Each structure stands twice: as C-alpha cells, then as structure tokens.
Amino acid sequence: MKNRVSSGVMNMRRDTDVLLDEKRIFKPSVETVERAHVKNWETELEKGKDFKKYWAEKAEQFEWFQQWDEVLDESNKPFYKWFVNGKINLTYNAVDRWLDTDKRNQVAILYTNERGHERKITYYELYREVNKLANAFKNLGVKKGDRVSMYLPMCPELLISMLACARIGAIHSVVYSGLSVGAFVERVNDAKAKVLLTADGTFRRGKVIDLKKISDEAILQCPSVETVIVVKHTGTPIEISELSGREIFYERLIEGEPAECDPEPMDSEDPLFILYTSGSTGKPKGVLHTTAGYMVGVATTTKYIFDIHNDDLWWCTGDIGWITGHSYAIYGPLLLGTTTLIYEGAPDYPDPGVWWSIIEKYGVTKFYTAPTAIRHLMRFGSKYTRLYNLSSLRILGTVGEPINPEAWMWFYKNIGKEKAPIMDTWWQTETGMHLISPLPSAPLKPGSATMAFPGIDADIVDEDGNSVPLGKGGYLVIKNPWPSMFRTLYKDEQRFQDVYWNQIPGVYKAGDMARKDEDGYFWIQGRSDDVLKIAGHRVGTAEVESAFVSHPAVAEAAVIGKADPVKGQVIKAFLILKEGYQLKTKLIEDLKKHVRYELGPVAVLGEIEQVETLPKTRSGKIMRRVLRARESGEDVGDTSTLEE
Numbered sequence: 001m002k003n004r005v006s007s008g009v010m011n012m013r014r015d016t017d018v019l020l021d022e023k024r025i026f027k028p029s030v031e032t033v034e035r036a037h038v039k040n041w042e043t044e045l046e047k048g049k050d051f052k053k054y055w056a057e058k059a060e061q062f063e064w065f066q067q068w069d070e071v072l073d074e075s076n077k078p079f080y081k082w083f084v085n086g087k088i089n090l091t092y093n094a095v096d097r098w099l100d101t102d103k104r105n106q107v108a109i110l111y112t113n114e115r116g117h118e119r120k121i122t123y124y125e126l127y128r129e130v131n132k133l134a135n136a137f138k139n140l141g142v143k144k145g146d147r148v149s150m151y152l153p154m155c156p157e158l159l160i161s162m163l164a165c166a167r168i169g170a171i172h173s174v175v176y177s178g179l180s181v182g183a184f185v186e187r188v189n190d191a192k193a194k195v196l197l198t199a200d201g202t203f204r205r206g207k208v209i210d211l212k213k214i215s216d217e218a219i220l221q222c223p224s225v226e227t228v229i230v231v232k233h234t235g236t237p238i239e240i241s242e243l244s245g246r247e248i249f250y251e252r253l254i255e256g257e258p259a260e261c262d263p264e265p266m267d268s269e270d271p272l273f274i275l276y277t278s279g280s281t282g283k284p285k286g287v288l289h290t291t292a293g294y295m296v297g298v299a300t301t302t303k304y305i306f307d308i309h310n311d312d313l314w315w316c317t318g319d320i321g322w323i324t325g326h327s328y329a330i331y332g333p334l335l336l337g338t339t340t341l342i343y344e345g346a347p348d349y350p351d352p353g354v355w356w357s358i359i360e361k362y363g364v365t366k367f368y369t370a371p372t373a374i375r376h377l378m379r380f381g382s383k384y385t386r387l388y389n390l391s392s393l394r395i396l397g398t399v400g401e402p403i404n405p406e407a408w409m410w411f412y413k414n415i416g417k418e419k420a421p422i423m424d425t426w427w428q429t430e431t432g433m434h435l436i437s438p439l440p441s442a443p444l445k446p447g448s449a450t451m452a453f454p455g456i457d458a459d460i461v462d463e464d465g466n467s468v469p470l471g472k473g474g475y476l477v478i479k480n481p482w483p484s485m486f487r488t489l490y491k492d493e494q495r496f497q498d499v500y501w502n503q504i505p506g507v508y509k510a511g512d513m514a515r516k517d518e519d520g521y522f523w524i525q526g527r528s529d530d531v532l533k534i535a536g537h538r539v540g541t542a543e544v545e546s547a548f549v550s551h552p553a554v555a556e557a558a559v560i561g562k563a564d565p566v567k568g569q570v571i572k573a574f575l576i577l578k579e580g581y582q583l584k585t586k587l588i589e590d591l592k593k594h595v596r597y598e599l600g601p602v603a604v605l606g607e608i609e610q611v612e613t614l615p616k617t618r619s620g621k622i623m624r625r626v627l628r629a630r631e632s633g634e635d636v637g638d639t640s641t642l643e644e
C-alpha cells in the first residue's frame with residue numbers, strides 16, 4: 001500500500017518555500033556550552049551510532065529490581081522489545097529514588113492557575129499521595145493490566161493518579177479535558193476502563209468549565225466503568241450519587257489509606273499507558289507505550305535536550321492530555337528529580353503577559369511550548385514581554401508543528417533575549433520521546449528541528465525507501481528502533497503494522513514530509529496523510545466528517561485543512577445537505593455546536609460550504625486532495641481516478 005504525495009503537502013510547501021531561503025545560523029553562547037551535559041554535539045552523535053550500547057548506558061542510570069538480559073530483541077519486527085526481562089517500577093525511579101537524597105523536601109510539582117492559586121508538592125509529599133491513591137485503587141479492585149481513565153484538568157491529582165497507576169501496574173489512559181462527549185465515549189470504551197477520574201470543573205478564562213456534566217453524560221454510554229472518582233478542584237458545589245456505589249469523592253476515597261504501597265515490579269515490556277490520537281480513519285488510535293524503554297528515552301531526552309541540572313525550574317505548557325504533557329510535564333522532569341510547573345489556564349488570560357509573569361515570579365529556567373502559542377502571543381509585540389524580567393530562562397523549546405522563522409526569531413529575541421537557545425523538537429505520540437532535535441551546544445537555524453537525537457537514524461526517502469538527495473522533499477522515516485517507541489496500537493496490531501511499518505519496508509514511516517539541507521539539517525514540512533494540525537493538536541479529517549454526518553441536516557461531508565496564521569490550520573468543511581436544508585446562519589451555528597459537542601473545542605471550524613457533489617474516486621472514496629487544490633487555486637493534478 002503506497003501513498004502518493006498529496007497536494008495537502010503541496011499547500012504546505014508554499015509556506016515552507018520561505019524556509020528554503022532561511023540561511024541564518026545561531027551559535028550557542030560559551031556559557032550555554034560550558035553548562036551543558038553534552039558539550040560537543042557531534043561527539044555525542046558519534047557515540048549514538050552504536051545505539052544499543054548508547055541506550056544501555058542510559059538505562060544503567062536507573063534503579064532496576066532485576067537487570068535486563070538483552071538490550072534489544074529484534075526477532076519479531078516490528079514488535080521490538082527493549083531491556084528484555086528487566087524488572088523495574090517507574091514511580092520508584094521518579095519518586096522514591098529522590099527520598100534518600102537532598103531532593104526529598106524539594107518541590108516536585110508546582111501547580112498554579114489563572115486565579116493565582118498555588119500548590120507545591122514536595123517529592124516526599126508526592127510519594128505519600130501516590131501511595132495512598134495506589135492503595136485506594138487496589139481496594140477498588142484495580143489490578144495490574146486494568147485500565148484507568150482520567151478526564152481531569154491540569155491539576156496535581158492528574159499527575160498523582162497517573163503515577164498511582166504506574167505504581168501498581170494499572171494502565172492509564174488520559175482523555176484530554178478539551179475533548180467532548182463523543183470523543184470521550186469512544187476512548188473510554190475502546191480502553192474498557194474500569195475506573196474513571198474526573199473533577200467538578202476546570203478554570204478557563206475566568207469561567208469554570210463543568211467537566212462533571214460532560215463526564216456524567218458520557219459515562220452513561222461507558223458500561224465498563226465501575227467507579228467514578230470525583231476530584232473537588234474548582235470548589236463548585238456538586239452533588240454525587242455516592243449511594244449508587246459508583247461515584248465517590250477523591251478525598252473520601254483516600255481517607256485513611258496508608259502512605260506506603262510497595263511498587264509493583266514491572267516487566268520492562270509491561271504496558272504503562274494508552275494515549276489516543278487521530279489517524280487517517282474515523283477511529284482514533286490507541287497508542288500503547290510500555291515501561292522501561294519509555295522511561296529511558298524520555299528521561300534521557302529531557303536531560304540532554306533541556307540540559308537539566310539541580311537548580312532548574314522546568315515548565316512545559318503542553319496539556320497532560322497529550323503526549324507532550326505525559327513525557328515532558330510529568331515523566332521526564334520527575335525522573336530527573338526536577339521541579340515541574342503545571343499551569344491551568346490560557347496563555348492570554350487575564351492578559352497576554354500571564355505566562356511571562358509566571359516565568360518571572362517563579363524563576364523558570366527551561367520553558368517548552370508550542371509554535372501556535374508563540375504566534376498568538378507575538379501579535380502583542382514586546383508590549384507584555386518587556387514588563388517582566390525573563391533573565392532566569394536558559395533554554396527554550398517548541399513542539400507540535402513546524403515553527404516559522406518569524407515566530408522563532410520573536411521567541412528568541414523577546415523571550416530568550418538572544419541568550420537562550422531554542423530546541424525545536426520533532427516527535428509524535430507514537431515516538432514517545434523527541435527524535436529530531438538540537439542539543440543546546442548545536443548551531444541553530446530558525447525553522448529547522450536540526451538533526452536526529454543521538455542513537456536515532458532518521459532519513460528522507462521516496463516511496464520505495466530510497467534516500468532522496470539533499471534538498472529534495474520526501475517521507476520522513478526512522479531506520480532503527482528506539483527505546484520509547486510505541487509497541488502497538490491497542491487491540492489493533494494489524495493497523496499498527498499497516499500504517500507505520502508495511503508502507504515502506506523495514507522502516508518506521510512517521511506520516512510527515514520533510515527535507516534535509518546541505519548541512520544535513522531536517523526541515524519538517526507537514527503531514528503526508530489526512531491528519532490536520534490545529535493549534536498543534538492532531539485532528540483526523542475522517543473524525544470531523546463523521547461528526548458532521550451524525551447531524552440530521554448533513555448527507556455527506558468532506559473536510560480539509562485551511563491555512564491559518566495563528567493556529568497553523570483550521571477546518572474547512574464541504575457539506576451536502578439533506579433535502580429541505582439550506583446553509584443559513586442558524587444551521588451554521590447548530591452545526592458548529594454539534595461538532596463541538598462531538599469532538600470538543602480542538603476541532604476549530606474555519607468555514608463551512610454547501611456543495612451539490614463531492615469529488616470521489618470510482619470506488620466512492622472522497623478525494624480530499626482535489627478539494628485542497630481547488631481551495632488553494634493549485635493544479636488539481638492527476639484526476640484519472642475521479643468519478644465523473
């Protein structure tokens with residue numbers, strides 16, 4: 001099965017044409033290099049060539065209950081196994097390990113929100129909280145391998161509950177709190193979660209969003225859930241039906257639970273979590289990560305790319321509902337014993353200086369965010385940035401989509417004050433950890449994620465897997481396994497093989513187009529499949545289409561991405577309406593509400609257009625590339641398979 005380069009990529013190429021002219025190079029300061037764990041980037045890349053040895057050395061830095069026999073088992077590709085027969089517990093390494101050190105009473109989680117509330121939890125306190133909840137989970141009958149879902153805001157209980165799962169070997173499956181009923185039901189049912197954690201609400205732009213209401217509605221359609229644990233987070237008065245035996249408040253649940261719970265010795269390959277993400281079809285993919293490899297990959301990349309030291313204060317703005325939050329707001333920083341700042345709120349509320357005020361207030365040293373947020377905040381120029389002292393910042397990072405050089409330069413000058421280098425990290429839910437990224441000692445080019453991390457063999461190839469010449473675009477692939485690679489798609493091994501491993505034989509096909517320049521630097525151009533990137537979030541066109549057709553007025557729908565200066569892309573929908581319906585203001589509003597109800601605010605609708613027909617192949621597949629080309633005024637290309 002081979003995909004042709006679609007014209008969606010051609011659209012993106014227009015934006016990336018600008019990148020072809022980008023020749024500026026920014027070298028790291030002497031101070032940055034002197035502090036860095038990796039002082040010479042090239043030497044580290046060289047070391048990574050013996051990738052099994054490289055990762056084994058990193059793995060040795062953790063505490064194992066039982067040493068592994070073999071670093072990598074490649075006997076059943078693509079079902080790779082890392083650190084074979086090793087026994088380890090992630091929470092032991094992320095929490096207990098620090099109790100006998102001077103980090104014991106250091107802050108592990110620093111939570112703050114748009115109302116200025118603050119909670120600080122030390123490593124010792126975190127240990128107790130995780131264990132209490134782990135014991136409570138056990139009392140509810142949660143066993144190793146059972147799934148626990150979370151539909152929680154960015155709050156300490158979300159981190160605690162994920163760690164409590166890892167403590168006892170339950171598999172966590174976080175549902176992003178910005179997703180709505182339809183998406184929630186689909187994910188919780190696919191995972192067959194036994195327990196769900198939710199909250200009274202979440203703070204957003206001066207309001208409280210009622211998460212419990214969404215959860216109540218969704219849970220009616222989730223028969224596997226035996227217990228709902230409700231966190232009192234916003235303090236909104238809510239009632240729960242404790243008598244039903246199904247609902248219980250978090251604080252009551254952990255009341256009287258002992259603060260000691262032995263960590264479950266997990267096999268290296270035991271599952272740690274499932275995280276759902278969008279693909280080309282309507283059904284979200286349950287990306288499955290396992291224990292030891294994930295731990296080693298995530299901790300190593302956090303340490304080297306963000307150069308973590310004892311005096312750091314780390315802030316990753318990514319929501320915990322996505323992979324960025326899993327790997328780099330929780331696991332990476334805690335595995336290194338650093339303080340992770342968790343912020344609940346929008347970047348521009350109460351005003352667009354709120355993030356910069358937090359950096360000043362707490363003295364954040366490492367700041368990791370998304371290009372869409374930077375593009376949003378740069379519209380205010382230096383009006384807000386100059387009000388705050390940002391001199392504590394040493395390293396900046398971006399993730400989620402390509403960063404345009406203009407946004408890169410604004411971030412570099414206004415936030416990093418031309419001292420803090422920017423780590424443009426390319427990776428995915430599936431990869432678990434950064435795969436292409438600079439290290440702080442590398443020369444940077446605005447808009448390029450630079451080179452593959454040590455131990456990673458990345459390349460740009462054509463459909464047959466042949467490397468393309470430097471400067472030419474092609475498919476981004478990874479040619480060797482890496483420890484935090486996902487192991488499968490939950491309950492769908494066939495799709496795992498078909499989508500990622502069987503398209504270009506022998507390599508991992510990432511689903512992105514990219515090119516390498518004359519210095520070997522990677523420039524990511526965008527997705528090669530029917531996945532949109534809206535404000536850095538992955539949204540599948542098929543998911544949006546099925547949300548549309550579940551509305552009574554819609555007969556057929558086709559959805560494409562439309563370029564947006566801040567969000568990267570928004571949705572453009574072409575709809576065939578049923579007899580008697582006209583696309584008037586009331587119906588447009590109704591459709592927007594409906595899609596929001598099904599998918600949540602991540603599905604940002606730009607335009608809706610009523611059409612009489614949709615371009616289809618003779619077998620009835622919608623040709624989105626024809627719609628994309630028409631929309632952007634480009635040549636439609638080969639239409640021989642188009643049905644008349």
Ligand code: PRX
Pocket residue numbers: 277323324398399400401402403424425426427428429430449510511512524526527533536537538
């Ligand atoms: O298209 C690439 C883009 O985000 C996709 C992965 O999305 P997701 O699984 O939601 O994970 C996002 C956070 C890791 C990739 O296939 N992407 C991610 N990082 C970058 C990027 N595109 C360009 N540059 C990046 N640094």
